[in-house]
Amino acid sequence: MINNDPIGIIELGNVKIKFIIVKNDKDNISEILATSITNTEGIHNGSITNSKKASDVIRSCISKAEKKAGVSIKKINVVIEQPEFLCTKLSKNRKINGSKVQKEDISFLLREGKKQVNLNDARQSIIHIFNHNYIVDGKTFIEEPINIYADYLSHEMTFVTMPKNNIKNINQAFIDCDIEVERFISSIFASSIELLNQEDLFKGSILIDFGFEKTSLGLFKNLALVNSLTLPIGVNHLVKDVSKICSLSSEESKNIIKKFNFSVSDNNHLFNEENNLKKDFFSSSNFRKISKSLILNIIKTRIDEILELIKKQIFLSGFSSNIAQNFFFIGGGSHLVNMDKYFSNFFQIEIRKIEKYEKNNNEDNLAENFSSCLGAFKLIKNGWETEAIPESIDGFSQKQGFLGKIFSIIK
DSSP: OOOSSOEEEEEEOSSEEEEEEEEEOTTOOEEEEEEEEEEOOSEETTEESOHHHHHHHHHHHHHHHHHHHTOOOOEEEEEEOOTTOEEEEEEEEEEEEEEEOOHHHHHHHHHHHHHHHHHHOTTEEEEEEEEEEEEETTEEESSOOTTOEEEEEEEEEEEEEEEHHHHHHHHHHHHTTTOEEEEEEEHHHHHHHHHSOHHHHHHOEEEEEEOSSOEEEEEEETTEEEEEEEESOOHHHHHHHHHHHHTOOHHHHHHHHHHOOTTOSOOGGGBOTTSBBOGGGOSSSOOOOOBHHHHHHHHHHHHHHHHHHHHHHHHHTTOOGGGTTOEEEESGGGGSTTHHHHHHHHHTSOEEEOTTSOSSOOTTOHHHHOHHHHHHHHHHHHOOTTEEBOSEETTEEOOOTTOSSOOBOOO
């Protein structure tokens, strides 16, 4: 249970920084006190690229919400996604020798798993640990098999890590704002909490966040994040490809992508009778002949590349076709004309677009703009059944005292 102090949650996106202040009253009723959105500077793909610009824009975003709410935030939870995130799935075993499985047996296996992850790459720090299954004498348990007699216990887990130096740089950006980072939260995990129901997350689901500069993928089973990754490729790469090859401005290329219909093969509405790009699309460049076949080939090649990368990761994660009915599609790229149908045709399965997610930048539209932040708040307030939380990351706390069903990793 969390206390009544205001909670600050910030999402460091490639295009926008989003911040909310939430407070619980004495009856544990949550109230959003204020929100703010600021254009991102000094941050790219979740990493600090210019410390001063990053600190300035973070300070500006937080200050705007603080003024609205009439409160001061000194601690913050950071929602983030990086291509450098690593998901490590492993299993640890312990002999029980006919005794009852105790909490300490599970804590021991978690500690052993943590040790292995740290030994595998000392440059990474753990931000999430997810408990998948417990195997007791060959039988699978979803929940903790406490007080079950057994000879042998196995515990399957996934560890989500991020580079220590990235953590230090982000932490420093907030220190420069006189704010302490309490914990880091995966954006794709937070989005799933807000946007998907527990039945979908239990049965097995795949969440694709197709953004402007990156595409994130989350694979869920038994309420646990099985795998996630972020590809540094998104809608902007379509724009850049069209701009570079066709010698068009970024705005002209964006206009083409926005009006491109991904469910039809010809897109005749973009072209004239000679099958060249219409003059309407040349707002700043000189009109010239750009063929229909060239435009179609550029866009299809890049989209198919993204889809092949996603398909490969799904295969490597061991997800079989029997859970493919639970595909969900979010992010700015999901709102391109019939992009969801293009994805569905590629995977040969219906991909459900979540309509309430980020259709515009109207700050007051909470469900559409702050899904990750709202999901993070639910995680902070209630905990998550399958998540175990490290007590600290490189000298600063991963706050866990108020969380619900969690495990202590470091004794």
